[in-house]
Amino acid sequence: MSVRPAWEVRESEGATRWFEFRLDFADGARVDALALVAGGSVCVEEVRAQPALTLDDLAVLADWIEESVAGACATGSEAGGVGPGRRARPVPPRGAEGRQLVAREYRAAQRSGTDPVLAVMSATGHGRRTSLRLIGQARDAGLLPARRARR
Structure with missing residues (x-):
């Protein structure tokens, strides 16, 4: 498994950061993901998996990505980082x-x-x-x- 910063956009009050994730399994299965971190939230933008993931697997993957991003970012509010235990996505009005x-x-x-x-x-x-x-x-x-x- 690997987590690496992809790119970052700095704004006056913080930063928006993207991270690339890769999980390689012994049986040849692979998962690649791209996650966005902005304003204390984590948003999974893209997931590619071979073979395809079930909905339950996606939920586990989202939790794993949130924890990994929290570890890769500075905790708290510096540089737009996220602290552990925050939910992944705000609920926008419809x-x-x-x-x-x-x-x-x-x-x-x-x-x-x-x-x-x-x-x-x-x-x-x-x-x-x-x-x-x-x-x-x-x-x-x-x-x-x-x-x-x-x-």
């Missing part, structure tokens, strides 16, 4: 309230000059793909302007 949260975070990030997608990822606890889908839904609801002006 429906119209969730779309308003996405739009509010997106616009605030644009005003401050930071990456709006990372701001939505941090606010919702979702990965990049899901956050992009949520941003699209906020656009469709008229809460954000169209991405490109039509000619």
Whole structure:
């Protein structure tokens, strides 16, 4: 098993860090994962397993990743690290309230000059793909302007 930092994005009040995980088993099975650490939460963004994992195996893997990240990061709040015993993902609001949260975070990030997608990822606890889908839904609801002006 190995845990290694992949990359880090520093912001004024902390950092967003990604870690790569690899588990190799004696029978040839392998699990690769990418986890995001931001604002005291851990979010598993991507998992590849050969052979495929069951839902129960995924739950065990998420707990193992959370503990491993806590060990790899500085404990407490320095550098955006997570302390042991925290839950992995905040529970964002759903429906119209969730779309308003996405739009509010997106616009605030644009005003401050930071990456709006990372701001939505941090606010919702979702990965990049899901956050992009949520941003699209906020656009469709008229809460954000169209991405490109039509000619």
